[in-house]
Amino acid sequence: DIEFLNCKFLDETSFCNSDINSNFVMNGNYFNKNIINNKIFKNSDIKGQSFKLIGNSNLPRLDGISFSKETKFTL
Numbered sequence: 001d002i003e004f005l006n007c008k009f010l011d012e013t014s015f016c017n018s019d020i021n022s023n024f025v026m027n028g029n030y031f032n033k034n035i036i037n038n039k040i041f042k043n044s045d046i047k048g049q050s051f052k053l054i055g056n057s058n059l060p061r062l063d064g065i066s067f068s069k070e071t072k073f074t075l
Helices: none
Strands: 002-005 024-027 044-046 050-054 065-067 072-074
Parallel strands (some): 024 050
């Protein structure tokens, strides 16, 4: 599993062009307000069983994510 719990992303953050093959959890994180319009997951392939984005502040755009049929997405 990949987990980001209660992190502060204060500068540019990018998961663009990433292959994520594990369960992915982002819970209770803070993102800088200046990156809200950034597409941080552009061209990313999510192949894990779950992709959870829970209780995050100022979450940037999620455009461009490609999910496998088996992935359960929780927002």
